[in-house]
Amino acid sequence: MGTLLNAISSPVDLKKLSVDQLTPLAEEIRQELITTLSKTGGHLGPNLGVVELTLALHYVFNTPQDNFVFDVSHQAYVHKLLTGRRDRFHTIRQPGGLNGFMLREESEHDSFGAGHAGTALSAALGMATARDMRGTKEHVVALCGDAAFTCGITYEAMNNAKSHAKGLICVLNDNEWSIDKNVGAIADYFNKIVTNPKYSHLHEKAESFISWLGERTIGKDNALRFVHKIEEGIKGLVLPNVIFEELGFHYYGPIDGHDTKLLIQTFEFLKTLDHPVVLHVLTKKGKGFDPAIDKKKKFHGVAPYNVETGETASAGQRTYSEVFADTLSHLADINKNVVAITAAMPNGTCLDRFQPKHPDRYFDVGIAEEHGVLFASGLATKGFKPFCAIYSTFLQRAFDQIVHDVCLQNLPVVFCMDRGSLSGDDGPTHHGLFDISYLRSVPNMVLFHPTNEDELADMMFTAMHHPGPSAIRYPRGLGPGVKVKDHPQLIPIAKSEVVKHGQKVAIFGLGQMLPVANELAAELEKQGHSAAVINPRTVKPFDLGTLEFFARGAEAIVTLEDHVLAGGFGSIVLESLSLLGLKTPVVRVGWPDQFIEHGKPDALKAKYGLTAAAALERVLPLLSKKSAAAVA
Known part of the structure; x- marks a missing residue:
């Protein structure tokens, strides 16, 4: 596809083209994006919007000597196409293929990896400062979306830039969107500049x-x-004081982010400067593909779609996120103190289903998780019941606020941690595999994990009535399809559910690993080993009574969790057995102490042993042969 694009295997090849040839090249790249991502899925809208901008950057600067730092880096697909990865582009976000974000080990042209917003300017400042200390001459460019300027860390970097580095270019890619429409005073301020x-x-x-x-x-x-x-x-x-100028950046723009000649001319000038600058660039998210323009939220990150219509296949049932949002709407109907908070993820968390029903109790704080948690704390002191819907991986950013502002004061904030497991094609920056570890050590916290959609609703209802802080982790995508009751019920905290009784092996299946526990029990039964299956429901506080009951009679305990083993649910069981003075052997099944690559969840679980077959192989050597022989 595309005669010009076929000739480019590195940025050196790009520089052989005339400036006029970059316009048809941009259209070839857009077609490559639209066609390829229709099969793989991915971040279509953001990349369609930065085609000319990326071309101009590579036309003027020289990577890998010069450094581009992409904020979030989900908009780096064009960069990948221009830096020797076009022959593998069809593998993007596929098992064993290109990562959907910048990855240092993937290419020398990826100078800094990312996946969370707000990191680019601080990293670029560190790189520029290191350059100045070493006396080298490379250029450092941070490409930041306007949503990055809702992150406090971006302003922390700006506050230090003037005194720490000489030449540093920050490109403000202003398309008015993160995943959803940008909110807050900063978005209004940018709009004021653009529209005056x-x-x-x-x-x-x-x-x-x-x-x-x-x-x-x-x-x-x-x-x-x-x-x-x-x-x-x-x-x-x-305009009242341009904020960038006040912070020590020379401000240029706004300019048309789709005018390649103007972009090249501007970058040629900016590279000659020896002080921090901001270039304000206006782009259109989804440019070149009408469905991506009409449905910007959907095509920010989209599943495979029909190229002609932009339509995607229907899941046929509600996802965990949709059940969460619908349940919260119901809870808000019956409790006027329930409020919902999202950090720029109304679509991802499905709170866009809640907002129309309770607009006065819906708050989007932008990509500002720390502020969101503190904001919730303030609401809680006045009698409100905040539900903070934040992805597990993004809640990591607000750990201090959870400890210092919520749990220390024992405030009734509920953290609803979407993607509390693998995030599949997004990879290690988005996997939610650490939340049990980082929450279980904090006093006053109650931590739930449902096994199905109905249990999620019950846990939300229980959290609404709990007088202190609580968190609920649930996975991405579809659950087992369990019907949700019309009226949720309270779940006793620190009380497990015994799904199946047995004596020889006690299997604790946490959350979405309960079906694996049932499968393991069936395999053990076939070999004559009686097995109990337990749904823990509350990770913290943990049900010591049920554990002790089974541990005193079982020959082995198996814990199954979709979480890292280090500090996870299996660790809780081991620590609890030590507290009880019991020495029952424990087989812990979970993710190893490493970052897990992107891929299909079932395949990754098979690779890393999160299956009934792998657990069976590990537990059988611990069991006596008596009962099995009796069956034979």
Whole structure:
């Protein structure tokens, strides 16, 4: 597909093209994105919006010597296509294929890995400072979406940039969206810059002036510096203090992020500067594919789709996220103090189903998890019951607030941790495999884990009535399809459910691993070994009574969890047995002490031994042969 794209195996090849050839190349790249991602799924909308911007960056700068740091890096697909990975692009987000984000071990052109928002500017500042300390000359460019400026860490970096580094370029890619429409004062501020008619008119005049003056008298670079001084005055008259200028960054823009010639001209100038700058670039998310423009939320990260219509296959039943949102809407109907908080993920957490029903009790705080948790703490002190819907991997960012502001004060905040397991194709930056470890050590916290959709609703109902902090972890995607009751019920905290009685082996199947526990029990029964199956339900506090009852009679205990073994549920069982003075052998099944790659969950579980067959192989050597011989 595409004669120009076929000729590019590295950025060196790109530089052989004329500037005019970059326009048809951009269209070839868009078709490559649309066609390939229709089969693999992926972050289509963000990448369609940065085609010209990425081309201009690679046309002007020289990676890997120069460094590009992509915030989140889900918009780095075009970068991958231009840096020798086009022949593998069809494998993106597929098992063993290209990662959907920047990955240092994948390419020398990926100078910094990412997957969470707000990290680019701090990392770029560190790289630029290291460059200055070493006396080298490479350029460092941070590509930040406007949503990155809802992250506090971005402003922490800006606060330090002027005093720590010389040349540093921050590209503000402004498309008005993260996954959902951006919210808050910063989004309004950017919009004010973009839409102010006086500033827009004067800026257009300034660009024309550059073209005319740059060729005639003082040269393009000096002309741009002169125009910058003019624009600084304009901004002071038209806008209240441009925030970037106040923080020590020279601000340029906004400019058209789809005008390749203008982008190249601007980057050629900016690379000559020896101070931090912000270039404000306006792009259209989903450009070149109407369905991605019309449905920006859907095509931010999309499953495989029909190229002609943009339609995706229906799951046929509600996901855990949808059950969560519908249940929360019901709880808000019966309790006026229930409020919902999301950190820029109304679509991912499905709180966009809650918002229309209870708009006055819905809060999107932007990509600001730390603030979201503290905000919830303040609400809780006034009698409200905040439900914070934050992905497990993103809640890691607010650990201090959970400890210091919620649990220490024993405030009734409920953390609903979506993606509390593998996040499949997204890979290690998005897997939620650490939350039991980082929450179980905190006093006052109650931690639930449902085995099905109905149990999720019951746990939310129970958390609503609990007077202190609590958290519920649940996986991505579909559950087993259990019908949710019309009216949820209270679940006793620290009381396990015995699904099946048995004497020889006690199998604790946590959450979505309960079906594996049932499968393991059936295999053991075939070999004459009686097995009990227990659904723990509450991870913390843990049900010591049920554990002791089975441990005193069993020859072995098996724990199954979709979580890392280090500090996870199996560790709780081992520690509890030690507390009880019991020495029953324990087989722990869970994820090893390493970051798990992207891939299909079932295949990854098979690879790492999170299966009934792998557990059976490990537990059989611990069992006596008497009962098995009797059956034979």
